[in-house]
């Protein structure tokens with residue numbers, strides 16, 4: 419995460435008095451990430467992550483996100499457990515923002531994931547889909563085609579600042595993806611942002627999944643497509659077939675894909691690349707220079723869109739190879 423909102427020690431101590439987490443020993447802002455403000459807290463009872471929800475998270479969605487984490491944790495998915503306040507709720511207010519406290523997960527995210535990591539994340543994704551299947555709340559995906567359109571309307575006029583000709587290229591691709599977008603594939607709750615920085619490993623084993631703030635109901639295979647984009651490309655945006663086949667095999671070891679899901683992968687991967695290109699483009703053009711936040715390059719995802727556009731068969735992702 420980033421730090422958009424500063425929190426004083428006095429404000430934080432008053433906030434923590436609502437919880438049974440003991441006395442505050444120390445806290446510091448976490449620069450990593452882009453969406454919300456996050457602090458690492460040490461108290462007399464342990465370590466916690468404090469999140470202040472910023473622009474892209476609606477307060478009304480917090481019971482879904484926090485309830486989902488609690489549901490998954492109870493079902494054995496290793497993810498943070500939201501801490502309840504003394505009044506039983508999981509959501510408070512701090513420095514003018516909705517805020518929550520979640521447990522700290524041990525582990526490190528992989529800057530250079532290997533095929534083994536990709537296999538593990540594929541398997542964990544399928545387990546997450548299975549464990550979430552009976553979660554009772556619903557949330558529509560705010561970043562499906564209608565949401566993409568809103569972002570594109572804001573960014574299109576300045577897209578060529580990133581690369582000349584980008585507006586025209588994206589416009590054409592956007593129309594084609596939306597025209598073909600599937601609606602009748604197996605659906606359920608998806609993580610929707612399962613990038614390497616949201617998956618922790620300890621001693622080679624997957625130790626936890628974080629950041630459920632894009633989770634929603636959508637096509638399960640769309641989540642796989644997002645993982646292929648996030649985990650299986652090298653820095654030069656070449657697709658790593660070994661990683662792709664490992665990720666798909668890991669997923670299928672828990673939930674075998676239907677043929678129609680496999681056939682939809684190239685289109686889902688294009689749509690997913692478009693979605694992340696758009697949020698990055700939006701942030702690239704709008705995030706103020708002063709914020710303690712890393713800007714992510716939209717061109718990494720334009721290049722993925724170009725890759726997926728020329729795929730002739732889903733076999734090129736390595737399905738059935740590992």
Ligand SMILES: Nc1ncnc2c1ncn2[C@@H]1O[C@H](COP(=O)(O)OP(=O)(O)OP(=O)(O)O)[C@@H](O)[C@H]1O
Pocket residue numbers: 419420448450451452453454456467498520521522523524611613615616628629630631
């Ligand atoms: N439960 C947790 N346990 C340990 N560290 C955590 C936890 N939650 C968050 N972090 C730390 O905070 C960082 C950012 O968290 P997170 O990915 O949720 O933020 P974000 O702003 O939503 O980022 P993103 O850009 O991935 O959406 C993580 O990389 C990790 O260092």
Ligand SMILES: N[C@@H](CCO)C(=O)O
Pocket residue numbers: 452453611613694697698714
């Ligand atoms: N994972 C996203 C940022 C948070 O949504 C990206 O890399 O663009």
